[in-house]
Amino acid sequence: MLVVENLVVRYGPITAVRGVSIEVGAGETVALLGPNGAGKTSIVSAVIGLVPSTGRVSFDGRDVSNLSPEERVRAAMTVVPEGRRVFANLTVAENLRLGGFVRRRERDQDGERDRYLAMFPVLRERLDQLAGTLSGGEQQMLAIARAMMSKPRLLILDEPSLGLAPRIVARIFEHIVELKKSGITIVLVEQNMMQALAVADRAYVLSTGTIRHAGPAAELRADPRLADLAIGGH
Ligand SMILES: Nc1ncnc2c1ncn2[C@@H]1O[C@H](COP(=O)(O)OP(=O)(O)OP(=O)(O)O)[C@@H](O)[C@H]1O
Ligand SMILES: [Mg+2]
Incomplete structure (x- = not known):
């Protein structure tokens, strides 16, 4: 479904992504792992067209x-x-509406909105609350629900667990599993390797803009080099 070939992302003199190739099949959940500065967000930004790239x-x-x-x-x-x-500065409801703006008709959004409010009941109770006043975990749920309002077939999550308490992280991952079961294709960017590998089918491990390792998630979980890869060793 997604094929990235020889992707290069440069910021002036810095080459953040050095010829990365990635494939994601329909219905797969693929993790993109690696330490700070590995180039994960740069890849995501290039895939979605937010930064210039070649490849x-x-x-x-x-x-x-x-x-x-x-x-x-x-x-x-x-x-x-x-x-x-x-x-x-917008309410939860307004954030969700904006997420669905690419959908043609407003009333087409209602079914979609109900579906994600059922998935994230905490948002239903807070529809009129300003999004900036939500807790970190609630904001992450809103960000996911907002993205889902555009009816994607490929959902890319960039470090959904970042800065959240372990209990909340566990809930976010449960939601990712739920989305996965609905059949959507997912790219999951994470530094939290073990948790990401628990939900992913396959994974790519990056450091300094290069893929160091790729394979089935189950295989990577058992790989003794994993701790090393997590901190950017080869
Ligand atoms: N807008 C930018 N201008 C200049 N350099 C950038 C820019 N964005 C990222 N970089 C550099 O590119 C490299 C890769 O950064 P990137 O944000 O893609 O890494 P990451 O894997 O997402 O890291 P993290 O886990 O910390 O989010 C880093 O060296 C970073 O300093
Ligand atoms: Mg990043």
């Missing part, structure tokens, strides 16, 4: 490399950005 990004057999981020969302790929980035 090729294809989605559903179609080259999307030259599409704008909005056109890519319309093509049914979407990202839950690192740090959540909900619209703090």
Whole structure:
């Protein structure tokens, strides 16, 4: 469903991603792992069209490399950005509506909204609350629900567990499993390797902009080199 070929991302003199190739099949959950600065967010940003890159990004057999981020969302790929980035001064309901704005008709959104309010009941109780006043875990749930309102077939989650208490992280991962069961294709970016590998089918491990290891999640979990890979060793 997603094919990334020889992706290179440069920021001035810095090369953050050095020729990365990734494939994600329909219905798969694929983890993108690696330490701080490995290039994970740069890959995600390039895949969704938010930073310039060279190489090729294809989605559903179609080259999307030259599409704008909005056109890519319309093509049914979407990202839950690192740090959540909900619209703090808008209410929960308004955030959800914005997530669905690429859908043509407003009333088409209702069924979708009900579905994600059922999944995240905490949001239903807070529809009129400003998103900026939600707790970190609630903001992450809103960010996921907002992304799902665009009816993606590919959902990219950039470090959904970042800065959250272990109990909340466990709940976020339960929700990811629930989304996975619904059949959506997921790319899960995480530093939290063990937890990500527990829900992923396959994983790529990056450091300094290069893929160091790729394989089935179960295999990686048992790999004695994992601790080393987690801190950027080869
Ligand atoms: N906008 C930018 N301008 C310049 N350099 C950048 C920019 N964004 C990222 N970088 C650099 O690119 C490299 C990769 O950063 P990136 O954010 O992709 O890593 P990451 O794997 O997502 O890290 P983290 O786990 O900390 O989020 C880093 O060296 C970073 O300093
Ligand atoms: Mg990042």
